[in-house]
Amino acid sequence: MNREMQLDQNTLISAWQERLPALMKDGDSFSLQGDAADQNSLLIHFNAAGHQAYSLDFRCTYVDSREVAVDLVDVEQGGRHTDERTDAVQQLAQKYTRQIHECAQALQNLTNP
Structure with missing residues (x-):
């Protein structure tokens, strides 16, 4: 059963900006911005603390109200x-992908009422 998102992008962005910092490591x-x-x-840009100035950009797409695809x-x-295949x-990509999924899960009461 396809559960379409009933939330507008601005509400979603606000919820993510509130929730995501609690899941992140110090530093x-x-x-975060909406994908036009x-x-x-949502387009999420992470700056990794102390990791040789790495920054990673992800696209988080709601497949439906419960599931996100992270690229x-x-x-x-x-x-x-830089080469994204290095260890x-x-x-870092795995860590941030996990945080994105955790945040999406934490917001399910909003996205899947």
Whole structure:
């Protein structure tokens, strides 16, 4: 059964900005915005603390009101594109993907009432 999202993007962004910091490690930071091309997607930019200035960009798309698909869009190190296949980047990508899923789960009372 397809459960469509009933939430507008701005409400979703506010909820994520409130909830996501509680799931993050000290020193990491993020910025978040709606994807103009898709009302059900959020673009999340993470800055990793102390990891040689890595930053990772993800697209989090609500497949339905309960499930999100998370895609790593870009990885930079010190402001330059870098290889996303290195162990350090893969570990960061897994950590942030997990945090995105945890946040989506924590917001289910909002997205799947």
